[in-house]
Amino acid sequence: MSKTKERAAGPAVAGIPAQGQPAGPVAPPRVSARRRRPGVIALSLALIAAGGAGVVVLVMQAGHRTQVVTVTRDVQVGEVLTEADLGQASIALDPAVKAVKASDLGSVVGKRAAVELRPGSLLNRSQVTSRSLVNAGEQLVPIGLKPEQVPATALVPGQKLSLKHVPAQGEEAADAKESQTPESVAARVVKAGKAAPGTGVVVVDVATQAADASRLAAWVSADSVRLVIDAPGGKK
Structure with a gap:
């Protein structure tokens, strides 16, 4: 046999099979299987279930009327x-x-x-x-307030007031005591209207004791009544 043929039939060099010889079976690469943790799987399933439940709740709330x-x-x-x-x-x-x-x-x-x-x-x-805004033994008296007499504090139903008699300029008081201590009538707001266009007058309906209603109406007619808002708790 010639040397050329001997080299062709020689052993494999550096892992490469010699020419003319069939290659042997190649083993597949080993892939390490990951170890699955039961706790992680359970947590994932719980999160998926919670997300689905949240969507269901939102849909139900949106549809509930x-x-x-x-x-x-x-x-x-x-x-x-x-x-x-x-x-x-x-x-x-x-x-x-x-x-x-x-x-x-x-x-x-x-x-x-x-x-x-x-x-x-x-x-x-x-x-x-269910209560009447004007109680038994009371009467309703409307009071017209000029713009400068309207308090900055909004008048609301149920608010307590003191209505002071302030004699007009030149009007003589019945006695000296009246001139020093104005008469006063206790009242309660029933309704406060809106300012009238042009004049700005605000009409306030107040409830007061029937015994004081006539006197208060006379003060209103003479434009000699002024409104004072009582502090909460009845303190002035």
Whole structure:
């Protein structure tokens, strides 16, 4: 055999099989399998379940609507509510909003408005009252206040007032004591109107004892009454 043939049939060099000889089977590379931890798998499943539950809750809340009572027209303070003043609407109600439910509509019909009600608003139980704003033994007296006599503090129903008799300039007091200590009548705000166009006069309805109503009306007629707001708790 020639040397050329011997080299061709010689052994493999550097791991390369010799020419003419079939290569042996190649072993697949070893891949280390990851060890799965049961705790991680359980946590992943819990997170997926929680996310799905959250989506379901949001969808249910968005679809949950409540029938509530609405105001359909202007209602002044002290007016009795009728069914014509109220309507119903279906809304997604926030738990913080204490609106009257439509099923309780009958419980507010016949009550008086404790505040001024506007169309399109939701009715709240704090906005109605079963009490008359003018109690037994009281009378209602309207007082017109000029712009400079209107207090900057908003007058609200139920607010306590002291109505002072201030004689007009040149008017003689009945005695010296009256000139030093003005007469006063206790009253309570029933309703405060809006300033009249052009004049700016604000009419305030006040409730006072029937025994004082005539005297107060005379002061109003003579434009000799001034309004003083009592401090909370009755202290002046």
